Amino acid sequence: MSIDATPENLAAERTSAPMLRVDGLKKSYPTPQGRIPVLRGVDFTLAAGASLALTGESGSGKSTLLHLVGALDDADSGDIVLDGVALTRLSENARAAIRRERISVVFQQFNLIPSLTVGENLSFQARLAGRYDPAWQEELTARLGLATLAARYPEELSGGQQQRVAIGRALAVRPRLLLADEPTGNLDEATGDAVMALALDLVAATGCAFLMATHSERLAARLQRRVRLESGLLAAQ
Amino acid sequence: MRETLWTLAALISHWRRRPGNLATLVLGLAIATALWSGVQALNAQARNSYDAAANAISGGGARTLVAARGGLFDQELFVRLRRAGVEVSPVLEGAIRIGEKNIRIIGVEPLSLPRRSPIADRRTRTDVIEDFFSGPGRGFAAPQTLRRLDLSEGAQPQTERGQLLPPLAALAEAPPGAIIVDIGVAQRLLDRPGKLSRLVILDEETFDEARLKPIAGDALRLVAPDDDSDLARLTDSFHLNLTAFGFLAFLVGLFIVHAAYGLAFEQRLPTLRTLRALGVGPPHLIAAMALEIGALTLIAGGAGVLGGHAIAQALLPDVAKSLESLYGAQISDRLALDARWWLSGLAMAGAGAALAAASGLTKALRLPALSFARPMAWRGAHHRYLGRQATLAALALVAAAGAYGFGQGLASGFAIIGLALLAAALILPVGLAGVLALGERFARRPLARWFFADGRQEISGLSLALMALLIALATNIGVGSMVEGFRQTFDRWLDARLVAEIYFEAATPADARDIEAWARTQPDIAAILPVWRAKTRIGGWPVDVVGMTPHETYTAHFPLIDAPTGVWTALHAQDAVLVSEQLARRLSLAIGETLDISTSGRDWSARIVGVFPDYGNPKGQLRIDHEKLKRYFDDASGVQYSLRVDPAATKRVIENIRQRFGGKIARIIDQAEVKTLSTDIFERTFAVTTALNTLTLIVSGVALFASLLTLSDMRRARIAPVWALGATRRKLAALEMARVMAFAAGAAAFAIPLGLFMTWCLVAIVNVAAFGWRLPFHMFPAQWLVVSCIALGAAFFAALIPVVRLARVSPTELLRVFSNER
Amino acid sequence: MNARSPNSSQERSSAISRRSALLLALSSSGALAQGFGGLGATAPGFAIPRAGTQLAFPRDHGAHPDFRTEWWYVTANLKGDDGAAYGVQWTLFRFALQPNAARAGWDDRNIWMGHAAATSVNEHLFAQKFARGGIGQAGVEATPFRAFIDDWLLETRDDSVDAGIERLRVAASDKSFAYALDLTATGPVVLQGEGGYSRKSEAGQASYYYSQPFFRAEGSLSMSGRKIQVSGRAWMDREWSSQPLSADLKGWDWFSLHLEGGARLMLYRMRSVEAAPFLFGNWIDADGATSILAREDIVLEPLETTRIADRDVPIRWRVKIKNRDVDIETRPLNPRSWMGTDFAYWEGPIRFTGSHSGEGYLEMTGY
Known part of the structure; x- marks a missing residue:
């Protein structure tokens, strides 16, 4: 948590209608031994264009929270409101639409489509959402240093290169919110830093909000705010 | 719409990278469709010929009067009926021999021919009279018949009894194998003076059945046009047999399709998950997959229907000969198929493709937006899979028992065989898994234990191909035993x-x-x-x-x-x-x-x-x-x-x-x-069966090859850890080959009792229902040996290329497994 | 082999007299119509009518297999118990396809054709039948007289074998009509032409032709489901020959008229493409005496045509017999009396007024 994110500040942000508001989010997983609660009532907000780092130990539920915000999974209870739209009450199709147009996700495992070229991967989400902008894509490609790799297939690229493609794909659609789940988890420190710098640059250029889950304190420090997830609840750090 | 199309683009891009996989899929569906539609074409061709034969005189759909007790009746009855105002047209039919060939003679009365009849159609009455009554008259035959007799128009062949036919003329609508002549000429050629076979009723509206008895007594009986064809009835079972074979081949072909599509689906699963994550809703996903299947159907189905045409054309001479020898039926030797056949072939392909892809589609439907690849979770899935197979097998077995207990006749016989085959096929993977589990428990050396454990994982990927192989082998044994048993019985009976x-x-x-x-x-x-x-x-x-x-x-x-x-x-x-x-x-x-x-x-x-x-x-x-x-x-x-x-x-x-x-x-x-003649007829009849049998076996061999090929990438991922731990690639490849051969041997071993069961069904139920005679049940151990060798050989050749590739895979490839997440 | 005149097609094959129309159409020996130029058209192998031959009855009521064509033709003008007028036709044709056509069984080369019709003011219903000779489906016997095809009959009602055609029964039926009439002769058989030898053209083609124009008819008639008792007069024609007529013959018009006072009139006009029409007539007194009318004395003039079956057919006529002071106009009972059979023509009952009044039958071919 950064110095700004005191409970009072968080409360203040809540009252001025932020872009993303999460209220009392609870989620548990079924196992052979019974249900294990992962999130026990998480609240936070995120303003448009702001960035927030989500830290915590492995297994603390960072990814779970991110997936819930990204409309990829269902919460047990609680609210997630994005731009005034309650994600938790949407139908499957509506949530898919949100994922296409408003929220982009960058995963730890890159999740590129192996049978498309780099260029095709980059433009895919944008085309899916009907927001393909050749000029913006070209700029992204150039800034991510992918121009020479455009005709290659993902399996021919190194980890760093693949992650850059993932970021490019996510931003090509100009989302309202970019989610990143341990984006540098599979990269070495130097590469990870370089990728991170690029990502933050582009996020600022795009003007979208940025929510990143990471266990690296160092990385978390580069974002505007930090919160920590412990025992299923957010705690100020 | 846009989402669907882009999703489709992402799905199709997979084929670009794996053209072999696509080729297998298309080939499988094409072969399945070809075999099915080929058989249907043969059946349709025969039926059209029977109809043509039946309609030759009456122009279709007319009721006729025939002798009540069969055979011929006096033409006096014709005159009496006409003198009483009943409008009928006389016909005399019989067979003669010209040289060595049997020819059907149809005698008609030109003045009273129904206008619908092919001879009267499009000709004036004057032309008709001119044809039949000028000079020695005419004998009308289809061009095919003239070719068969090696005669040209105007020729006057002689019958075996030394009588001269009138000059021949070509008439396209004449039924194959028949010559149409004036009724007087027919009576002379057939040595049946004053006799007739039937009277065609010319005007249904004015015909009153009640008038028959006072005029003709009990000598005649009325026959409806459909009932009329004894021929269609007699040949029913022959055609049903053909259909059953075609259906079997279609099923086996579908196995290939299912295997190929299923494996493609597995490989595209990550893509599918990504697509969902990127915001493709289930309806778009399903729509895109459906479109993909639709395109596949058109291409593969279209090719298949063309292939079916070729197969039918190739088998037609043998089928025609069999029908002629067995039933005296003549069918046209030029394949004439209408749009309905083409469409039904495509429809069958579509249904088959949809069925084969059904599981993939339902999985896609239920795919959550986010799911992790959990490699160890395969065990759970594996157990569920085996459980499902066992349940389905049990159900099929129960259904088979039901068919046996409550069913009657030919259809139930085929149902029993089909369900039993299905049950056996479903149980095969379970059985193999069980054997492997035992092996794993008792193996000592680590590589051996891995051999068995990994084998269990491989089973679900290969199961369809193995099921296809099992069915083909069992059919080979089943039908082969029946034919061989029949051959021996027939020989002995003939001698007696x-x-x-x-x-x-x-x-x-x-x-x-x-x-x-x-x-x-x-x-x-x-x-x-x-x-x-x-x-x-x-x-x-x-x-x-x-x-x-x-x-x-x-x-x-x-x-x-x-x-x-x-x-x-x-x-x-x-x-x-x-x-x-x-x-x-x-x-x-x-x-x-x-x-x-x-x-x-x-x-x-x-x-x-x-x-x-x-x-x-x-x-x-x-x-x-x-x-x-x-x-x-x-x-x-x-x-x-x-x-x-x-x-x-x-x-x-x-x-x-x-x-x-x-x-x-x-x-x-x-x-x-x-x-010699009788045996020849016998051989020809079963030539068709044997051909289809062999084709089915080939198809299942292809299925095995296809599955192994598409599995090879996944295999690489499994091999990699073991290789990294110190086993050589060649050893691993050899173990792969051994495993595949072992699976095939297992299938062969299971195929033998299954095949015997099939023989029993064929002999005791199907044959009896179809033909009315019962063959003794024979076993031929030599045949089992042959079939086992075929199974092992098929497995060997199917596995050869994938195994060699595995042996030669570069370390880089293997290492990549570790750097790429699955 | 068909003789075609320039204007007629196969369907309108009545380019020749009904006597030889089908003969030529069916001719299997391929005899072309011999030229009108007096080649003395003979049909090879068939017998030819000769002047001076004595016709003998009842023998000549029967068939003459040596000749190529032959028919038995009955027309009747009737009045129903409903007061309306009706007409009925019954015809049996015989065609030999080759000389010595009469053989046993299906080898017989005679073809029999039957035409039957029933006409009222509103309806004209007709039917045709074909049959082979030799098997008993159709045929004619002289003693006793019986002509039949399927269930259509023209036969004597007398028990005596030699009874001839004094008292006949004529019957025919079809899906839409049926009739059965008793015919009783009230006068003698009449020989047409010269003692039965009737010329047909300048070139000398001829046939044997006699009539029985003096029948009284009585019986029942059903048309389209209605059954009526009818009575009236009937006329029977008998003709046989072998010679084809000239190729450029278009057709003919034939009248049979019952005049008051019991006289009968038979007229025909043969129409050619080039030559002038050949007219012939026979005046028959009430006692059966005949006098041939000179062609200069006969005037047959069409007054009005109607379009029927794509043809223009004259249905009203002016008939004048100069030396008998006959000047009448005929009109048909039903203008649409078209026989739509394989060989099509117009035939129906007519009435006439003028110097004489009465009724009769008209046949027109070749339009």
């Missing part, structure tokens, strides 16, 4: 029936008397046995009545299935008959029962004293004492005889008879020739 050395047919009964008289004076000829025939109907079924004289030839040799002692005495002394096996089965007749038989005069009641086997005869047959035949059936043929002769003198006697009697002999043949 063909005791006489010479068989001949005289041109006319008068000629027969002459020959008979002469034969009695010959010391070489030990016995002259008349084998006259007549026709009747029993229970609506056409039946031949054959006369027998008391002679050692029969009492010592004639095969009987069921006969108490004294059967021969009873047959000749009393009012008694022998019935053929299929007649007895069809009408549920038993020894001791009395049968009422319609004869030329009044009905004759006779007691059934025995049942005899009559393989290959679609009609029923009665055997009665020769004198009784003469007495009760005055239209008995009177021209067929067999002679007992010293075997060494056979050729000489035949020559003698030929020289002496020339044209009085319609045909004469010796025992060896008859045997």
Whole structure:
């Protein structure tokens, strides 16, 4: 948590209608031994264009929270409101639409489509959402240093290169919110830093909000705010 | 729309990277469709020909009057009906021989021909009269028939009895294998003066059935156009057999499709998950996959239908020959198929593709937006998979038992076989998994344990191909045993029936008397046995009545299935008959029962004293004492005889008879020739079956190859850890080969009892329902050996390329497994 | 082999007299119509009518197999018990396809054709039948007289074998109509032409032709489901020959008229493409005496045509017999009396007024 994110500040942000508001989010997983609660009532907000780092130990539920915000999974209870739209009450199709147009996700495992070229991967989400902008894509490609790799297939690229493609794909659609789940988890420190710098640059250029889950304190420090997830609840750090 | 199309683009891009996978998918569907539609084409072709034959005179759809007790009736009845104002047109049909070929003669009356009939259609009455009555008239035949006879228009061939036909003319609508002539000419050619086969009713509106009895008494009966074709009925089972085979081949082909599609689906699963994560909703995903299947259907189905055409064209001559030999049916030798056939082939392909892809589609439907690849979770999935297979197998088995208990006839026979095959196929992977589990428990060395453990994981990927292999092998054994058993039984039966050395047919009964008289004076000829025939109907079924004289030839040799002692005495002394096996089965007749038989005069009641086997005869047959035949059936043929002769003198006697009697002999043949001919017919009939059998086996071999090929990438991921731990690639490859061969051996081992079960079903249920005769059940261990070798060979060649590739895979490739997340 | 005149097609094959129309159409010996130029058209192998031959009855009521064509033709003008007028036709044709056509069974080369019709003011119903000779489906016997095809009959009602055609029964039926009439002769058989030898053209073609125009008819008639008792007069024609007529013959018009006072009139006009029409007539007194009318005395003039079956057919006529002071106009009972059979023509009952009044039958071919 950064110095700004005191409970009072968080409360203040809540009252001025932020872009993303999460209220009392609870989620548990079924196992052979019974249900294990992962999130026990998480609240936070995120303003448009702001960035927030989500830290915590492995297994603390960072990814779970991110997936819930990204409309990829269902919460047990609680609210997630994005731009005034309650994600938790949407139908499957509506949530898919949100994922296409408003929220982009960058995963730890890159999740590129192996049978498309780099260029095709980059433009895919944008085309899916009907927001393909050749000029913006070209700029992204150039800034991510992918121009020479455009005709290659993902399996021919190194980890760093693949992650850059993932970021490019996510931003090509100009989302309202970019989610990143341990984006540098599979990269070495130097590469990870370089990728991170690029990502933050582009996020600022795009003007979208940025929510990143990471266990690296160092990385978390580069974002505007930090919160920590412990025992299923957010705690100020 | 946009989402669907882009999703489709992402899905299709997969094929760009894996063209081999796509080729397999397309090939599988194409082959399945080809085999199915090929068989359907053959059936459709035959049916069209039967219809054409039936419609040749009446132009289709007309009711006719035929002799109530079968055979021919006096043309007096025609005149009487016409004089009473009943408008009918007379027809006489029969068969003659031109050279060595059987030709059907259809005699029509040109002035009263229905306008719909092909001869009258598009010609004025004047033309028709001109054709038939100028000079010697005309004989109309289809161009195909002229070709078969090797004659051109205007030719006047001679029948075996030495009569001249009118000059021939080509008529495209004439039924194959027939010549249409004036009715007077027909009566002369067939030596049936004053007789007719049927009367076509010209005007249904004015025809009053009630008027028949006062005018014609009980001599005639009314036949509806559909009932009319004895031919369609008799050949029903032949066509059903073809269909069953086609369906089997289609199913096996579908296995390939399912395997290929399923594997492609597995490989695209990450893509699918990504797509969901990127915001593709389930409906778009399903729509895109459906479009993909649709395109696949059109391409593969289209190719398949073309292939089916080629297959049908290739098999048509054999099928035609079989039908002709078995049933006397003539079918056209040029494949003429209408749009309906093409469309139904495509529809079948579509249904097959949808069915094969169904599981993939449902999985995609239920795919959550986010799911992790959890490698160890395969065990859970594996157990569930095995459980599902076992349950389905149990259900199929129960259904099979139900079909056996409650079903009747041919359809239930095929149902039992189909369900049993399905149950066995479903259980196979479970069985193999069980064996592997045992192996894993008892193996000591780590590589051995890995061999078994990994094998269990491989099973679900290979299961479909192995099921296909099992079905093909079992069918091979099942049908092969049946055919071989039939062949042996047939040979023995033929030997028992063909005791006489010479068989001949005289041109006319008068000629027969002459020959008979002469034969009695010959010391070489030990016995002259008349084998006259007549026709009747029993229970609506056409039946031949054959006369027998008391002679050692029969009492010592004639095969009987069921006969108490004294059967021969009873047959000749009393009012008694022998019935053929299929007649007895069809009408549920038993020894001791009395049968009422319609004869030329009044009905004759006779007691059934025995049942005899009559393989290959679609009609029923009665055997009665020769004198009784003469007495009760005055239209008995009177021209067929067999002679007992010293075997060494056979050729000489035949020559003698030929020289002496020339044209009085319609045909004469010796025992060896008859045997050869009969066996030839037999072989041809089963040639088609064998061809389809072999094709099915090839198809399943391809299925195995395809599965292995597409699995090879996944295999690489599994091999990598073991290799990293110190096993050489060559050793791993060898283990792969061993595993595949072991699976195939397992399938073969299972196929043997399954195949035997199939043989039993075929022999005891299907054949009996289809043909009416029952074969004994035989086993042929040599055949099992052959089939096992085929199975192992198929597995070896199917696995060869993938295994070699595995052996040669570069370390870089293997290492990549670790750097790429699955 | 068909003789075609320039204007007629196969369907309108009545380019020749009904006597030889079908003969030529069906001719299997391929005899072309011999030229009108006096080649003495003979049909090879068939017998030819000769002047001076004595016709003998009842023998000549029967068939003459040596000749190529022959017919038995009955027309009747009737009045129903409903007061309306009706007409009925019954015809049996015989065609030999080759000389010595009469053989046993299906080898017989005679073709029999039957035409029957029933006409009322509103309806004209007709039917045709074909049959082979030799098997008993159609035929004619002289003693006793019986002509039949299927269930259509023209036969004597007398028991005596030699009864001839004094008292006949004529019957025919079809889906839409049926009739059965008793015919009783009230006068003698009349020989047409010269003692039965009737010329047909300048070139000398001829036929044997006699009539029985003096029948009284009585019986029943059903048309389209209605059954009526009818009575009236009937006329029977008998003709046989072998010679084809000229190729450029278009057709003919034939009248049979019953005049008051019991006289009968038979007229015909043969129309050619080039030559002038050949007119012939026969005046028959009430007692059966005949006098041939000179062609200069006969005037047959069409007054009005109607379009029927794509043809223009004259249905009203002016008939004048100069030396008998006959000047009448005929009109048909039903203008649409078209026989739509394989060989099509117009035939129906007519009435006439003028110097004489009465009824009769008209046949027109070749339009």
